[in-house]
Amino acid sequence: MSGVAGASKKPTVKEVARRAGVSPMTVSRTLAGGANVRPDVQERVLAAVRELGYHRNENARSLRPGQSSGLIGVAITNLGNPYYGNFALGVEEVVAETGRRIILGNTGGESWRERQLVADLRGRQVEGLILVPAGGPSDHLSPDHLGDMPLVLASRRIYGLDVDVVLLDDVGGAYRGTLALLDAGHTRIGYLGNVGSAFTGGRRYEGFARALAERGVIADPELIVREQQDAASASAGEATRRLLDLPAPPTAIFSANNRNSIGALREIGRRLRAGSRAADMPEIVSFDDFELAELMPVPVTVVEHDARQLGREAARLLLSRLQMTDRSEQPARLVEMPVRVGRAVHV
């Protein structure tokens, strides 16, 4: 309860100055670190600040030329997905170290929302943008539109857009995950992916196909499901049902993402409850980790990766570019984050 009666109207530098018996400039200087202000005067100013509950108006501050907003725009496709939540967390951590904040928007994976969000973030004078592309048209991301505002893409890249990108080692992870199945003797391996994330999906499929090809295993088209409309686990369950109902069902399934893995395992659970034997159910390799994988009724191998690190790296790329004097001259960088393939201990 430091306060004065009417804390309702927001105080400005002027009022603080008057209360401290100095000029607004002295207040500003004090708040900026106190260089060239007598200590006792600083005391008075800070006391007035406390008493009035004054907070500097950062918007007005960033209005002045040369001053930056201290805001980094982050646009992700689905905040509710823990993966992107952790991604945002990583960005926030790194960005906060420089005293900046993130202003976060959700695109829902829809291009028009992304376009609108980017426009709005620009209007709010963000210093830079970190974005998980929604897919679809992307002219609003061209340097032409963004001016000198740096952009970092995460998770997916956009061809023709020459900017910094952080990706996972999708190809390598899928390759090694698939090899694990082949090493275990599987030859009929199902593939579960979806079209939603064309870029990522394509890369993961590439790794999958490469592993099969190397071992001389012919991929049976019947076992490849890539055309699911959405990434919901429900549709993955449906796809799994079809695979398992085939005359010669797969003995293992490679799932290209978390949602698909969950869907597949739910379907397997359903069958077990209906009397199927666990031994007849396929083993799973899941690109994307998920909790309690080791408690699943079938063996699960996960391709783990750290969303938070991905976010941290994206933030680092952006911050480093912000520090460059000749931002747009420097070449675009591509960082591929490692993934780890490991079998979840099976009950």
Add this chain to the structure above:
Amino acid sequence: MSGVAGASKKPTVKEVARRAGVSPMTVSRTLAGGANVRPDVQERVLAAVRELGYHRNENARSLRPGQSSGLIGVAITNLGNPYYGNFALGVEEVVAETGRRIILGNTGGESWRERQLVADLRGRQVEGLILVPAGGPSDHLSPDHLGDMPLVLASRRIYGLDVDVVLLDDVGGAYRGTLALLDAGHTRIGYLGNVGSAFTGGRRYEGFARALAERGVIADPELIVREQQDAASASAGEATRRLLDLPAPPTAIFSANNRNSIGALREIGRRLRAGSRAADMPEIVSFDDFELAELMPVPVTVVEHDARQLGREAARLLLSRLQMTDRSEQPARLVEMPVRVGRAVHV
């Protein structure tokens, strides 16, 4: 590629005005909806806007008195937790409907970070604040400090702070979850909670204890673990180990949150792998849902609730308060969101 050569410097109203051959005011009016501007002039203005890649500076805009920033501050304890991610998503959805944005910060559950974040958000002229309290001192949230900036608390409430709050039906959910165990004949029921979230934890324990009391079951203090320092699943696993190593171990465990449930189940998994029989493992009731609960090797009952709805409701409370002419006069509201108790289908 609509652009002119140098898109690098950000254009202002003035430049748009000059290009369109009008005054800055006409540009402003056009962008504000175009009332009282001849259609053909509007055309010219909009063309200039496009050509220059102009975006209104929202910060400068909100500097003018009466104009609001269109920003809602959201402070949560852990972005990486899907629960809070979904919460933020819900907030974002509702807030976006009014053309506003959220500016999101992570407190990590630390009071000092919360304090700093709140100060910063104030400085950025947010219209209101939605916050999941970190716990600890909270004088920085008093009306005295916040002035007329509305605040909505979510998940936990802070005693002595008379503001709008959205909570879960913690007591009722825990009560009904515990009853489910009692109905199934269990009398030795373990309790797994932690001190991190004192408020929520207290309420859930209350529901648990009430159910036992009503059925005349004496809670064995040995079976109650509430003093874990952190919410990490690892420490929950440790606590579970102790419970199961008792001479008379519990036949069921009530877990007060998601993290604890995961930890407990991991420990159970460990024991099963070491040769224990599933029949000797305790049944679980988990406050907080988690995926694939139906595939666990022991029966699991979940107390489900929807973080996104919680977020939506918090946003609604805030927006409605923003619309009140006499904000601070209106009484604080308390909303309790329902939870659903349901047994996960067990393999």
Add this chain to the structure above:
DNA sequence: CTGTTAGCGCATTCAG
């Protein structure tokens, strides 16, 4: 319908 004036809160520049 359109332009001019003025000022929001702050910090840089230049005097004292």
Add this chain to the structure above:
DNA sequence: CTGAATGCGCTAACAG
């Protein structure tokens, strides 16, 4: 070490 003047981008309020 401190203060006064000035202008950042924008838009009410008031001319015209």
